[in-house]
Amino acid sequence: METDPVFFTDRSGRITSNPLLDQLPSYQSLLYRRKSSASSNKRRNSSRGRLGSSSSGKWGMSTFTRPLEKQKSQVTEQQPIRELAKPMAEKRRDKTQRLEEAQELSNWRQWRRSSRRYLRRLKDDTQEWLSSMKLWRGDIHLIEGMFGTGILSYFSFLRFLVVLNLIIFLIKFIFVMFPIIVAPYASGNITYNLNDAGVCSVYPSSARRGLVIFHEHITDLLSGGGFLEQTYLFYGFYKVDKIHFTNVTYNLALAYLLSTIAYLSLSLIWIVKRSARGFKRNLVQDEDRFQSFCNKIFAGWDFCITNENAARLKRSSLLYELRTDLEEERIKQKIADRTRKDKCRIYLIRLILNLFVIGVLAGCFYSIYIATVFSQEAQMTKVNFIVDLIYEYLPSIVITVANFITPLLFSVIINYEDYSPAFEIRFTLMRCVFMRLTSIAVLLFSLWSQITNCEKECVCGYNHLLYSCWETRVGQEMYKLTIFDFITIVAVTIFVEFPRKLLVKHCDCGLAKWWGQQEFAIPQNVLEIVYGQTICWIGTFFCPMLPAICTIKYFFIFYIKKVSLIKNCRPATRPFRASSSNFFFLGVLLIGLALACLPVTVSVAQINCSHACGPFVNFNTSWEVLPTTVSQLPSGAQNLLFALSSEAFAVSFFVVTCLAMFYVIALAGAHKRVINQLREQLAMEGRDKRFLIQKLCQAQRLSPVRSPVSKSQPRRGSRSSPSYHTSFSSNFNEGVFLAHSPPDSSTHV
Amino acid sequence: MGNKQTIFTDEQLDAYQDCTFFTRKEILRLHGRYHELAPHLVPMDYTNEPDCKLPLALIVNMPELKENPFRNRIVESFSEDGMGNLSFNEFVDMFSVLSEMAPRELKAIYAFKIYDFNVDNYLCKEDLEKTLNKLTKEELTPEEVQLVCEKAIEEADLDGDNKLSFADFENMITRAPDFLSTFHIRI
Numbered sequence: 001m002e003t004d005p006v007f008f009t010d011r012s013g014r015i016t017s018n019p020l021l022d023q024l025p026s027y028q029s030l031l032y033r034r035k036s037s038a039s040s041n042k043r044r045n046s047s048r049g050r051l052g053s054s055s056s057g058k059w060g061m062s063t064f065t066r067p068l069e070k071q072k073s074q075v076t077e078q079q080p081i082r083e084l085a086k087p088m089a090e091k092r093r094d095k096t097q098r099l100e101e102a103q104e105l106s107n108w109r110q111w112r113r114s115s116r117r118y119l120r121r122l123k124d125d126t127q128e129w130l131s132s133m134k135l136w137r138g139d140i141h142l143i144e145g146m147f148g149t150g151i152l153s154y155f156s157f158l159r160f161l162v163v164l165n166l167i168i169f170l171i172k173f174i175f176v177m178f179p180i181i182v183a184p185y186a187s188g189n190i191t192y193n194l195n196d197a198g199v200c201s202v203y204p205s206s207a208r209r210g211l212v213i214f215h216e217h218i219t220d221l222l223s224g225g226g227f228l229e230q231t232y233l234f235y236g237f238y239k240v241d242k243i244h245f246t247n248v249t250y251n252l253a254l255a256y257l258l259s260t261i262a263y264l265s266l267s268l269i270w271i272v273k274r275s276a277r278g279f280k281r282n283l284v285q286d287e288d289r290f291q292s293f294c295n296k297i298f299a300g301w302d303f304c305i306t307n308e309n310a311a312r313l314k315r316s317s318l319l320y321e322l323r324t325d326l327e328e329e330r331i332k333q334k335i336a337d338r339t340r341k342d343k344c345r346i347y348l349i350r351l352i353l354n355l356f357v358i359g360v361l362a363g364c365f366y367s368i369y370i371a372t373v374f375s376q377e378a379q380m381t382k383v384n385f386i387v388d389l390i391y392e393y394l395p396s397i398v399i400t401v402a403n404f405i406t407p408l409l410f411s412v413i414i415n416y417e418d419y420s421p422a423f424e425i426r427f428t429l430m431r432c433v434f435m436r437l438t439s440i441a442v443l444l445f446s447l448w449s450q451i452t453n454c455e456k457e458c459v460c461g462y463n464h465l466l467y468s469c470w471e472t473r474v475g476q477e478m479y480k481l482t483i484f485d486f487i488t489i490v491a492v493t494i495f496v497e498f499p500r501k502l503l504v505k506h507c508d509c510g511l512a513k514w515w516g517q518q519e520f521a522i523p524q525n526v527l528e529i530v531y532g533q534t535i536c537w538i539g540t541f542f543c544p545m546l547p548a549i550c551t552i553k554y555f556f557i558f559y560i561k562k563v564s565l566i567k568n569c570r571p572a573t574r575p576f577r578a579s580s581s582n583f584f585f586l587g588v589l590l591i592g593l594a595l596a597c598l599p600v601t602v603s604v605a606q607i608n609c610s611h612a613c614g615p616f617v618n619f620n621t622s623w624e625v626l627p628t629t630v631s632q633l634p635s636g637a638q639n640l641l642f643a644l645s646s647e648a649f650a651v652s653f654f655v656v657t658c659l660a661m662f663y664v665i666a667l668a669g670a671h672k673r674v675i676n677q678l679r680e681q682l683a684m685e686g687r688d689k690r691f692l693i694q695k696l697c698q699a700q701r702l703s704p705v706r707s708p709v710s711k712s713q714p715r716r717g718s719r720s721s722p723s724y725h726t727s728f729s730s731n732f733n734e735g736v737f738l739a740h741s742p743p744d745s746s747t748h749v
Numbered sequence: 750m751g752n753k754q755t756i757f758t759d760e761q762l763d764a765y766q767d768c769t770f771f772t773r774k775e776i777l778r779l780h781g782r783y784h785e786l787a788p789h790l791v792p793m794d795y796t797n798e799p800d801c802k803l804p805l806a807l808i809v810n811m812p813e814l815k816e817n818p819f820r821n822r823i824v825e826s827f828s829e830d831g832m833g834n835l836s837f838n839e840f841v842d843m844f845s846v847l848s849e850m851a852p853r854e855l856k857a858i859y860a861f862k863i864y865d866f867n868v869d870n871y872l873c874k875e876d877l878e879k880t881l882n883k884l885t886k887e888e889l890t891p892e893e894v895q896l897v898c899e900k901a902i903e904e905a906d907l908d909g910d911n912k913l914s915f916a917d918f919e920n921m922i923t924r925a926p927d928f929l930s931t932f933h934i935r936i
Contacts, residue, residue, distance in 0.1 A: 088839060
């Protein structure tokens with residue numbers, strides 16, 4: 001480096017900065033924030049020029065810093081002591097000082113301060129107590145130590161789902177099941193839905209008669225039919241219309257519908273609240289590659305790691321990440337260098353491959369449709385135990401197989417499409433998400449097409465011959481999907497992951513080396529549980545006890561995954577960032593929720609509810625309960641509700657929301673522009689600073705001739721401010737006489 | 750829990766609770782950990798503020814710090830003499846700043862100190878190279894190290910002086926979403 005007057009090397013070869021820099025106001029205010037004793041020690045070691053400024057320029061510096069201190073002390077008044085960057089002894093001194101100052105304040109201020117402290121302590125204690133009550137705290141702590149924060153976020157996501165399902169079940173239980181259970185004891189009079197003597201209200205009992213063979217019970221348990229059909233488990237059991245207690249009439253049909261809406265809204269609000277934090281952070285980052293090197297160097301190492309293996313793997317994953325980033329830079333360069341011909345070729349390849357992907361997806365969906373239709377028809381005839389079970393579970397099996405093959409296919413295809421590595425990962429993930437969630441939609445669609453498919457015309461609005469209680473049948477399908485999902489997860493863990501570990505550990509053959517030890521693939525695992533949760537949301541309307549089953553299922557999955565992780569897996573070589581992963585999980589969950597709302601809405605509002613079972617027998621569709629209830633309200637409330645649901649209100653509400661959104665987007669854009677401008681300005685100021693210091697140093701070098709004169713002059717008082725001059729002259733042997741030199745130095749450049 | 754213990758006076762525990770992010774229970778537990786590092790050196794009775802410092806070598810062997818590539822720098826940044834000898838106050842201070850509840854600004858100040866190997870209040874290229882080598886245990890080639898450091902300075906340097914001042918560092922850290930969750934030690 002050429003002799004830089006701003007940053008130069010001193011005699012020991014260390015890079016130090018010009019002493020002038022230390023006197024800048026910005027540096028002084030920075031010093032105040034730091035640990036003053038330790039930093040003064042270190043400064044003494046590093047540069048002699050600084051020693052001058054700290055000790056001898058006392059007059060200059062103290063007049064300078066004292067007003068600054070006063071300002072700062074007023075500012076830090078509000079800041080709690082523990083957030084100051086000072087050593088413990090100083091903090092305690094500060095505390096006693098504040099206590100003394102507090103004695104001088106008025107009673108009101110004193111009381112306010114002490115109450116604030118008390119509330120803060122209370123908050124800390126409550127938070128500690130609450131977090132000690134958190135489910136699985138010890139287990140998650142252990143996992144965090146061994147595998148880092150990426151996998152930790154998966155397990156805390158799992159814990160969130162357990163709690164969510166429990167709350168949903170409680171909602172359903174309290175509002176739907178509890179009144180029915182409690183009615184006989186609370187002297188409630190239940191009015192059941194009357195059977196109109198019509199074709200639609202015939203509900204043949206599916207209970208098995210006579211001698212029941214044991215395996216038929218198992219079939220019933222696994223398929224939700226037989227003895228399980230007429231229980232609290234399914235929609236069909238709730239044939240209650242109203243429950244008349246002594247003072248109040250409880251409209252169960254209304255409660256059933258409103259609890260459905262309630263659990264969907266609650267899930268939405270909770271997920272959005274949880275994802276708001278991660279979303280804000282994602283918005284702040286302009287693009288994905290922004291600041292990626294700094295992030296990895298300064299925030300890359302997970303300080304929670306205590307295990308040697310985990311540390312080694314973290315190191316290799318950081319290495320991998322850094323190399324990938326360098327590779328990305330290279331590829332970006334390559335993409336920028338692409339010729340027109342290359343671009344055409346690549347777009348053509350991408351088009352073909354995307355069409356291929358669409359074809360594969362269409363094929364999978366069609367096979368799911370066929371499997372569902374076949375399964376529904378085959379359930380009419382019983383062959384034997386095993387075959388029956390296979391026919392029952394055929395849709396689930398096809399979905400699982402499709403969801404197993406397609407990710408492998410996608411990850412092979414993406415290699416030919418020549419995207420950047422980060423985009424590759426995300427795009428494959430999007431495709432897998434689409435596959436998983438749309439397969440549920442296809443299943444439901446095929447079910448509905450069966451239900452509303454009558455030979456001639458649907459007398460009851462649905463096929464009452466085959467499906468006397470179609471909601472229960474849909475509930476049974478959801479139940480079967482949940483059970484099969486659970487069985488699949490357990491089976492894969494026991495029969496694939498454990499043998500794989502044994503194979504890799506004890507066998508040295510090439511196959512074992514190539515397959516390698518199991519990695520905990522976070523995205524695939526997350527998709528699995530989001531898939532299960534979507535089924536739960538859809539199924540809760542048809543099968544009110546499904547959330548409870550899902551809670552228990554996720555409870556066991558936690559332990560299974562934890563054991564499998566600790567025994568079989570090594571951390572992923574391709575790391576998954578904790579911050580974006582939270583956002584990713586909750587984003588996919590939101591997509592699942594949106595998808596789940598659709599079938600429920602269609603079932604509630606569109607398809608005629610069955611007339612043979614359920615709480616909505618007296619209505620055409622399940623939704624009709626609401627208008628009927630509203631018409632029984634007093635006219636004031638009615639008018640209000642009609643006004644709220646009218647088109648005028650809806651349109652104006654929509655317009656206002658759009659305006660608000662545009663405003664916020666415009667504001668965000670304006671802020672971004674201001675930030676960019678400020679950044680440029682900062683860079684410019686920095687350059688100005690260096691330029692000025694260079695000029696000063698040049699002027700300094702020119703003025704040695706004048707130095708004897710200049711030394712005496714400050715005493716007489718000069719044209720510039722006295723403190724500035726004094727501190728300068730106390731530092732340099734040659735005084736910089738700024739008032740005189742500028743005209744000369746400019747001509748001497 | 751608070752009434753029976755004789756290690757600290759109530760006043761001291763109060764002061765600790767105000768000056769750190771720990772509760773009384775946690776402070777007593779921390780004292781236990783400090784004591785077990787050197788049972789013959791650390792007195793059980795802290796009521797009269799004994800002047801006892803543990804050397805760097807003992808502290809960096811704690812399980813929480815053993816695998817951390819920056820363990821020496823962390824302990825040095827919190828020690829008053831800059832050599833890594835921690836008294837109990839500094840010990841508690843260190844874990845308080847590294848705990849979950851410390852705010853981002855406070856963590857940023859100490860992170861800057863930790864990464865500033867030559868203690869000149871700037872993160873220059875040498876500091877970055879040392880950081881990177883400690884992170885990857887020198888498995889990157891020198892050209893790669895150069896490239897990465899250059900890119901990092903390019904990303905974060907705002908005032909164009911080819912090194913990161915504290916303002917540059919803080920601005921960069923506020924945009925690093927993982928910082929809060931990774932710059933955290935559980936004890």
